[in-house]
Every structure is written in structure tokens, then in C-alpha cells.
Amino acid sequence: MSHPVTATSAKVVTYSVAAGAFALGMASYVTAGLIPMIARDFTVSVGLAAQLVTAFTLAYGLGSPLLVACLPATARKASLLLLLLVFVLANAASAMASEFVWLMILRAIAGVSAGTYLALGMSAVASVTSAERRGQAISHIMGGMASGTVLGVPVGLWCAHQWGWPMALGLIALTGAMAWVGLWLYLPALSPSAVLPFRQKLRILKDGQVNGILSVSLLAAISSLGLYTFMSPLVAVFTAQSITPFLWIWGVGGIVGSFCVGPLADRWSGSQLTLVIMGLLTLALITLPLLLAVNPWLGLLPIALWGAVGWALQVPQNKALIKAREAHGDGQLALALNESALYLGSAIGALLGGVLMSHQASPTLIAWLAGAVALLGVWVQxxxxxxxxxTVVSSNA
Incomplete structure (x- = not known):
């Protein structure tokens, strides 16, 4: 079922995709808080239970681009609805899993369907939204994902402590199901993408503009998401205060940044906005240890800025990728590759920071190195x- 594209239906589609992104944000991070309960219920070690997060993350980051590349170009709406349905069912089945092996498999299925859904969802929203409002539409989706991480995860963990860990996964499934209904009712039939052989789709990796955009996303993730892993030891260097308010300020900043960057993305050129955001990210990361040293509460200022620009960055990045590859028929693949770059960057940042910490490096040094990586991103942009x-000058000559 679908309606013709109107301003109202376009908004409903955008909010429905954003609701699915909210569920995705919850699914990406809530499992980490459920690990002790899952380990106890399945009588496995905490280390083994933690691999549920690894299964979801690897499937999301590595599997989604491959799946997007294999999906039929002529069935965009059906593919989006199918992948969201798979995500819903995988989370519902995870809540009812009676064996740990099946739970591991289901988390991987949830991961690959989540990453694919997000790429297809942003592409669908771009198709039903006017070009001058695409930035705002994408910002709603990223804001939904940020809200799922910052607001949804605590709610899910509270439910888990009240009624057991399956309730948290059931809540994710319920939220995703509500998004599915909205898309089924209001998403119109989408024009098919160009039908390309798989080998030709791989040519996207030779596109210099796409590679440049992905490089900036990778460097931003290494610096921003990588340092996030070490926020607690960094703050602990300067204060014995609980890390909770610092994490909350980072998250609230992310929600505000995701929603507020939309109008800017529609007014400014994507490359200009990305350059400004990367500059602000560099400033936030480099000044963070300095302000924490003056007064720990002053550190909340760069942390809020860090969260805001870190989440906001993907709005102009995704908009630029859609613009660059939409005419080639592989805009969805470009979006999926960007998600992979973010997950890969997060893993690289956490790995490098962990190596430095194991060699007795100060968390302050890690923050400054993260700022240096962000500065490298500024240079690339x-x-x-x-x-x-x-290129513009030569084409006009």
C-alpha cells in the first residue's frame, strides 16, 4: 500500500525511517549493557557474551555494502520493507532465543539488515524529498539514530533490569515494527535504479570524489568515535566525578547537532559545511584536555561540541554521496560504504587507543592524537x- 508523494506523505516517510533509525541506534549499543545478564542466563563467559556485539558490528559494517550491491535495482521499496522486516524479526527472535549459538546468529542477521536498511532508508527519503530539503530530511534520520543511542539505550536497559534482557530487544522490535507500518502505508513506489552488473558496481571504489568523502568519514570516526571509547579514563585523569554527566552531555550534543545541521546542509555547499564541521571537531578534541585541566566542568563545553559536530558530520556527507552517485544508480551502495567507513574508523580508533594505553600512554595524549587525526581530516577535506x-573552473573554460 502507498500514497502519492505529497508534502505530508514525504514527512511521514522521513519520520518512519527516522523511527527505524531510532531502533537501529538502540540495537547498536544496548547489547553491551545486556552482556552480564545474557552471560548469566546462557551460562557463558562475559567475554564470549561480548562477542554478540562483535557479531552485530561486523555484520553491519562489512555485510551491509555487499547486501546492498546484490539487491535488485528494480525493487527499491520492496527491498527496504523486507530488510526492515528482517531487522524486526531478528530482534524479536533474539528476545526468544533459547540457545546462545542462535542468539549469535540472530545478532549478525540484525546487524546486516540494520546497516542495509539505513542505506536504503536514506536513499528512499532522498527520492521523495525535494532537493532543497534533503539536508533536513537526512538530519531527521541521523537525529533518530542519535536519539536511539542516547535516549533509547537507557530506556532499554531499564526495561531489561525490570523484566529481563529480552524486553530490551523486544522494545527494539516493536519500534522497528511501528516504522515498518508507516513505510508500508505511506512510502510510494520508488523509481528503479539503473540495473548494473555486480562488477560494474565495484567501479564506485574508483570514484575519486566518493573515496575522498569516505576518507573524511573514516578519519572523523577514528578521532571522534575512537576517543569516545576512552572518555572515561580521560575524565578520570582530572576528576573523580562520575562519568555519567559527561557521557550525557556528549549524547545530548549529538542529538542537537544531528537535528540542527539540516537547514545548514540545505543552504551551504556540502564540502564547505564538512570543512567547518571537521575544523570544529579538531578544536573540540584538542581543547578538551586543556579545559578539563582548568576545571572539569569546563570540559563539558568541548564535549558538547564534540558530540554535536561528530553526529552532524554525516548529514552533509550522506547528502554529498547521494548527489555524487544517484545518477549512476549506486547511491545506496555509496551510503552503505559510508556506514562501513564509520564502523571501521571506530574500530581502528579503539584499537590504536588500546595499544597506546597498554604502553602506559596518557589518555591526554590520546585526546591530542585524536585531534591530530581530525586535523588530517580537515586537510583532506x-x-x-x-x-x-x-574541476569547475576547467569545465567552464
């Missing part, structure tokens, strides 16, 4: 802008 400027 500035180089991309210069290259694009030369």
Missing part, C-alpha cells in the same frame, strides 16, 4: 574542495 574548484 580542504584538498577535496580545491580539487572540486579546479
Amino acid at each position: 580542504w584538498s577535496l574542495r580545491r580539487r572540486q574548484g579546479r
